[in-house]
């Protein structure tokens with residue numbers, strides 16, 4: 001999407017106001033130095049580590065003049081469409097009944113708009129559907145069957161998102177889930193070793209300082225049907241303020257929702273914190289709000305949670321409880337960098 005016409009209108013409106021308010025002549029107005037005082041931003045894209053290909057794509061697009069949200073949708077779609085990424089979109093791990101339910105949300109800084117979908121079935125690219133909600137409706141979130149109907153109204157095909165690999169993983173999980181059920185256990189050596197969570201968050205700062213953010217996921221694997229995590233919640237899975245920065249998260253969604261983690265991280269940056277320190281401060285808040293059943297004997301959370309953040313100047317950072325890395329792309333190219341660790 002493009003805000004160029006909007007920006008031009010605001011620009012011309014502002015110019016007119018200055019001319020009228022000070023009664024200066026048009027020729028003086030043209031020479032006025034207020035037109036562009038904002039220093040150019042350092043363009044950058046950050047993402048969870050699985051977004052290493054996507055940050056390069058989004059960076060290439062945004063530095064070639066693409067809109068910020070369009071650039072990161074293209075970035076995260078690489079994971080959504082990849083059947084081998086079992087955390088996002090097509091090929092994502094399903095809920096406890098073997099159904100893939102996807103969540104996504106996005107924010108477009110320059111236009112101050114947001115869109116989201118929750119528990120969406122059968123559509124490979126929930127990021128695009130969240131962007132359609134943002135662009136073409138007066139709402140922010142659509143869920144379930146109605147979100148799917150909304151997507152098909154734009155020509156999207158409903159497809160089976162459960163890949164053979166994800167189905168096999170689900171069948172193994174179902175067979176081995178507990179001793180008291182009627183499913184016979186599968187031998188240990190047949191069991192697949194797979195990650196059970198995953199998501200991609202991506203945040204971008206364009207050369208002109210515009211910012212956008214997006215998060216898309218298949219959610220926690222084996223979740224209770226209908227469970228919606230943090231990813232589609234504006235302020236939890238991601239948040240963007242065009243005057244300050246953007247932040248997003250991956251990991252145990254319920255713990256993030258409890259502190260509105262992406263919003264909180266942006267608020268910490270608004271107070272002047274560096275993105276890395278803001279992400280760490282949010283993680284500390286998570287620990288404070290964690291109930292005892294989710295803490296280990298050492299008092300540390302027994303789940304994983306990561307935050308990623310960028311500010312308007314193009315500074316960036318990430319934080320996790322332990323050692324972790326995230327993807328970044330700037331003029332030095334795409335690479336994985338260390339997150340700050342709350343615990344050594």
Ligand code: ASP
Pocket residue numbers: 196197198199217218219220228229230231249250251252253254
């Ligand atoms: N945050 C996602 C959710 O809770 C899962 C993840 O990032 O692994 O749905």
